[in-house]
Amino acid sequence: MNDPLSPARSILLVEDNPADLDLTRRAFTRSRLVNPLLVARDGQEALDFVPRWEAGEPLPLVVLLDLKLPRVHGLEVLRQYRENPVSRGVPVVVLTTSSEDADIDTAYQLGANSYILKPVGFDKFIQVAGQIELYWCALNVPPRN
Known part of the structure; x- marks a missing residue:
């Protein structure tokens, strides 16, 4: 479990839709x-974190990654995260509306740790956010920075 005396590590949310971003923030709150x-x-902003991590900024506890992103597609972000020695071990949860078999298969082939379809409706989203928090922030033992 996480050390209660150390500061909480961040969660990186990669999301371009303002409504989904707001919903996620409200659900986590x-x-x-x-x-x-x-x-x-967008995908490029997600990739812009890599040099910061290489420079010693703490890695996030988990990345919540949408797939349908402007500038750089989410699957390309995942591929580049997995190819980089610094970000390779960061858990990545795909959180998307795409239920396409090709997206699911490719995400897992590229090293996604989980693939979650965004639920419709605030109450369902609250449940998913709570489960994400419980597993990835409380139960899962993350790689050490």
Whole structure:
């Protein structure tokens, strides 16, 4: 489990849709998530974190990655994260509306740790956010920075 005396590591949310971003923030607030939420609004912004991590900035506890992103597609972000020695071990949860078999298969082939379809409706989203928090922020033992 996470050390209660150390500061909470961040969650990186890669999401371009303002409504989904707002919904995610509200869901995490309602579930009393203590981890800071960092946001990348497109695939390039997500990739721009890599040099920061290489320079010693703490890695996120988990990355929540949408697939349908402007500038750089989410699957390309995942591929580049997995190819980089610094970000290779960061858990990546694909959180998307795409239920396409090709997207699911490719995400897992590229090293996604989980693939979650975005639920429709705030109450369902709250449940998913709570489960993400419980597993990835409380139960899962992350790689050490």
